[in-house]
Amino acid sequence: MRILSGIQPSGRPHLGNYFGALRQYITLQKGNEPFYFIASYHALTAVQEPALLREYTMGVALDLLALGLDPKQAALFAQQDVPEVTELTWILSCVTPMGLLERAVSYKDKVAQGLTPNHGLFAYPVLQAADILIYLSELVPVGQDQKQHLEMTRDIAGKFNQQFGEVFVIPKPYILESTAVVPGVDGRKMSKSYGNEIGIFEEGNALKKRVMSIVTDSAPVEAPKDPHQSTPFLLLSLLASAEEKAEWESRYEAGGMGYGEVKKRLLQLVEEYFAPFRQRRHELEKDTDYVMDVLKDGGMRARAVAQQVMHRVREATGLPTSY
16 A cells, blocks of 8 residues: 655654654565655745755655665655645645635644744645645545645645546545553653754754753652553553553552652663664664665655656646647
8 A cells, every 4th residue: 555654854853753653664565665755845835044954855755764764665765856836736626615715723722932924834734735645645644643644635636627528536534543642741742843852863962951851740759649640650551551551550550659760660671672763763863864765765665656746737737748
């Protein structure tokens, strides 16, 4: 089954990214035909420093390869290496109702967070639809909070097919498994925009400082505590074995335990779990030619599909090329 997902280059990934999506992207590459792209065009809505965007784009490639993405199983590429996607974006814009874009929750959320409301941010769902449809993607991994994005893509594809014929596959959502929203150090959903993330490639004092800064309540050591209202416990639950999780749960409920103990164990678990990935990333940083070759090969594979689909789109819309 052909799978499509994009990762926006906006800095180092954190625990929320990993447990919410990245871990499952690696799992999905087995037995499927995944296309994973670095969404550089999307990043331009917020990141407009050229050097920083280049750094972030390379960073995503390093991160995914370090986490176990296999270029033989999955095509990994940069969005800009398939320029046909921007052509399709314009064509899809001509069948996308304004009302559909005005209902986009993500646009309202990002403006509320302080992003400048430019056209790219407003029209983001159309480019996203082009990303998905140009590869005839059958399955798109999304979290519950992103489900509206795929519903909009399905609407846009349906309107195009109704107007010009059955060109596009109507993609289905693959709702990513998640026990709960991964909390950040302040208790809110972990997000770079909140500045409350714990990076999976952080290490040493930087990592220790982040983990030990997790906000907790003022309950005394001797008091019983609710583990399911505790950010350190919720994060520890993502990494600990079922047996260890149950042990900590009992200790919370019995009282006589300070939050500092949980944070120290959480720090150990994060260091142990991600150590092999950090080591692999350090190795890849010394061989960026290999990383660029992976992106080049992935871009060629993706563009070969996109060009075929765009030929059909041009023919259907009355825009055939003269060569």
